Amino acid sequence: MNLKTKITLAFLTMLLLLLGVSAFTLYSLNRLDRSARNVLRDNLYSVELGQHMLRALDRLQAQEAPLDTQAKQRFEQLLAREAGNVTEPGEQQVVDSLFSELADTERYLASDTTALQLWTAHMGQLRQLTYRMVGLNTQALTRKNEAANRLATEQTGYVLALLTFAVLTCLLFVLSVPEAAVSGLRKLSASIENATHQDYSNSIPVEGHDEFGAVARAFNRLLVQLQDYRTSTLAQLLAERNRMVSLVNNLDEGLLLVDENRRLILANPVAQQLLSLPPEQLLNRPAEEIAQQNDLFRELLRHLDTPAAQRPTEAAPVLTLAQHDEEAYYRVSVNDVVSFNEVLDKMEFVGSILTLRNVSEYKKLDQAKSNFLATVSHELKTPLSSINFSLKLLQNGKVGPVNEEQQNILATIKQENQRLLRLVGELIDVSRLESGNIQLNFQAARVAEVVQFAAATIQLQLQPKQLTLDIQIADTLPAVRADIEKTTWVLLNLLANAIRYSPEQAQIHIRAALTTEAQPQIRISVQDHGPGIAPQYQEKIFQRFVQIPDKNGYKGGSGLGLSIAREFIGSQGGQLWVESELGSGSTFSFTLPLARPE
Structure with a gap:
């Protein structure tokens, strides 16, 4: 029998018990009510009639002569009613005797006799018979009342017994049916709790063929499948893990992985050898703690702390390390790892990968x-x-x-x-x-003087295309700390490129202004109205021996000018970059630090 049928039968049984108790109680109350009504109708009514008859006799007997015909008629009417309500044994004989005595009284009244003793005798006989009639009904009333009390007691016992049986039966259902419904859920909940802790051995015992039995069988099958899936998945994961560990350990370059909490969670053997630290002193330790004990890791952490936007885009930094009594060169690469969080529906930073690639051969x-x-x-x-x-x-x-x-x-x-x-x-x-043998001659220089010198030098090259220079430099600009010769060389190189790509009769703009950064510098810009530079080439043009496609067919350059210019400006503490759009010309800008006040 399934659980639904059990619960339905339990509720139907409780309903039937409730209906049975209610029906029996109504039956008992109706029976008591009929008994009480019979007593009222049969005996109490006769007692009341007898009392009224006695009062009528009192009125007749109070007369000196029997002249109160109204009291006599009243007595006759009451006697007639009593004759119609004879219910007890012997009551009919008493009623007949009353009728007979009343007839004798009427004959006495018709004879015009006035003997007081005879009248008193008739009245006494009527009173005695009336008392006897009232006594019979009073005895019957007492007897029936006792019987009604016994019936009420009996019916009360039956009702209490039936009610007790109903209550006990309902309590049995209340205690057993919910327990039967909940016990299976408890076993299922315990098994699920064990499954959440990856314990798939705690199956549910199948104790019947009800719904819980079906659920238990299905859940046990699920546990078996989960165990098989976990076993196969663990095997696959272990195989993948071993494969990845083998790949990482066999890399010929150092590999370090720092999580989002800045703890080192992976270091392959090459990295351990370069850091000269065993795994137990590296793994699962804060990066800052390792950096305090290891100079190389402190240098790597410095590159890691550099914002991604400020990390070199052309070439990663190269570290020179002493290895086997000779210098070895390792290129540092830092890559931030982001992953999509499906719960938060956004990308999250999960760590950084630091690689140390041996570039000694390339360096040589x-x-x-x-x-x-x-x-x-x-x-x-x-x-x-x-x-x-x-x-x-x-x-x-x-x-x-x-x-x-x-x-x-x-x-x-x-x-x-x-x-x-x-x-x-x-x-x-x-x-x-x-080789690092470049010599810089730093001195305080006025930007306007450098620009005027470069403009004067380039004048002859402006004439073939009838170009003009538009120079806007404030006289109030502070002096810069720079190598005048090399800065002039950079400016001349930028102006030569602007002349080469400008259309005829165009203007070349030279601007100089003070930047608004925390440490202000002087920014010098050269703007032309040439064809512009495509975005994919704007960083490549600063690489050595790189030339962008020229629709005019110019091939006279070596591809070294902008590379050397960036090196010259960078060695002086500034930056060189380009801003350009196709068809809108290009603006080459570089910055120089301010001269220190003497």
Whole structure:
């Protein structure tokens, strides 16, 4: 029998008991009511009639002569009513005797006799018979009242017994049915609680074929499937974990993982070797605590604390470490890890990955390249200078006359030779920058003077395109701390590029103003109205040997000018960048720190 049928039968039984108790109680009350009504109708009415008859006799007997016919008629009427309400044994004989005595009294009245004794005898006989009639009904009333009391007591006992049985039966259902409904839920709740703690062995015992039995069987099947799924999932997770651990441990570069609470949660063997610390002194420890004990980790933490927007975009920093009695170079890379939180429906920061990649081989190759460029540049500079001197002699005619066609050829050769000299000079500057041998001559300088000198130098290059310079520099600008020669070189390079890409009869704007940062600097800008630079090339143009596509077909540059310019400005404590949109020209800007007051 299922649980629903049990509960339904329990409620139906309770309802039937309630109806039975109510019906029996109504029956008992109705029976008592009928008994009381019979007593009132049969006996109490006769007693009342007898009392009224006695009062009528009192009125007749109070007369000296029997002349009160109204009292006599009243007695006759009451006697007639009593004759119609005879209910007790012997009562009929008494009523007949009353009728007979009343007839004798009427004959006495018809004889015109006035004997007082005879009248008194008749009245006494009527009174005696009336008392006997009242006595019979009074005895019957007492007897029936006792019987009614016994019946009431009996019915009360039956009602109490039936009510007790009903209450006990209801209590049985109240205690058993909810327990039967809740016991299964308790077992299910306990099993679910164990399952939440990954204990799938606590199954529910199947004790019947009701709903809970079906639920228990289904839940036990679910536990078996969960156990199988957990076993297979754990095996897959362990396999994936072992695979990932093997990959991380076999990496040829150092790998560190710092969580969002700045605790180090992963360090592969290469990182442990570079930090010279065992795993127990690294894992699950605060990053600041490790940094206090390890200089290399403190340097890595410094790069980690650098905001992502301010981290180098061209090349990650390179650390020089002593390894096996020789210098090793490791490039530091910091990547922030974000993950989507489905509960909060947003992206959240979950940690950072620090990698140390061994770039010693590349560094050696780069150094060899730099040495080769420096050697070639120095070796080329002398013959190119000699060629340039010889070309001047040929053009001057000191070694013999030269015709016009030969002059044109010499001019072309000289132009190409000058380009080679500039390229060699730029290569020499690059080699100096890479070796760190560049010498800076810092001094206080007025921006207006530097700009005027560069503008005067560039005037001849403005004439072929009929370009003009628009210079707006306030005389109140403070002096900057800079290398005047190299700053002028940067400004001339920017102006040369602006002239190259500006349309004819256009203006080139030169601006200088004080920035509003916490540490103010002077910002110098060169704006042209050329074709502009696409966003994907705006950072690449500052890389070495990079040239953006030119629809005008210009290929005279080496791709080193802007790279050297950024190095010159960066070495002076400033920044160089570009702001441009296609079709709207470009604005190259650089900043220089203010000169310290003496």
